[in-house]
Amino acid sequence: MFLGSIVFDVLLPGDSRSLKEKRSYLRPVIAALKKFEVSAAEVGDQDRHGRAQLAVAVVASEAVHVREVLDRCERLVAGRPELELLSVKTRLISGEDLD
Template identity: 35%
Template sequence: MIVGLMTVELHIGGATTLKEKRRVLKSIIDRVRSRYNVSIAEVDHQDLWQRATLGVAVVSNETGHVSQMLDTVIRTIEGNGGADLVSYHTEIL
């Protein structure tokens, strides 16, 4: 069993309230979850209205598939207009 983990740091420049931040994150999370069947959730900075950290997990039996899935997820998050990608870190176990 191969497990891929990724943390994604986002800056949500247009958010002026936590409600706006959560609207943007919900859109990203729902899109990624439905398209790629991965586990994704906000894991840090819940009380800051312009910063977010998402955690993504993928399980497969092939390292190449896990790597490809994480690359596809990060491209989808980058393509979202509501948040700017600050950084990301991947780890394959």
């Protein structure tokens, strides 16, 4: 078993001046990520209007599959024209490391 996670630090458009506007940008991105059968959520900078941290987690029996899914997620977020991707942190953990 392998666990993978990826955290995106993103800059939102200048017109996202309220938390409601911020959520209107993030909601469709999170929904698109979940189509890859992952867990996805906003996990940081929740009170900042122009910034967000999104995280994705995936579990699979093979590390290759976990990496492929995380790569697809990264391409999706990087390809969103309304977001500026500032940084990406990826982590892969073997189930044996959890013992």
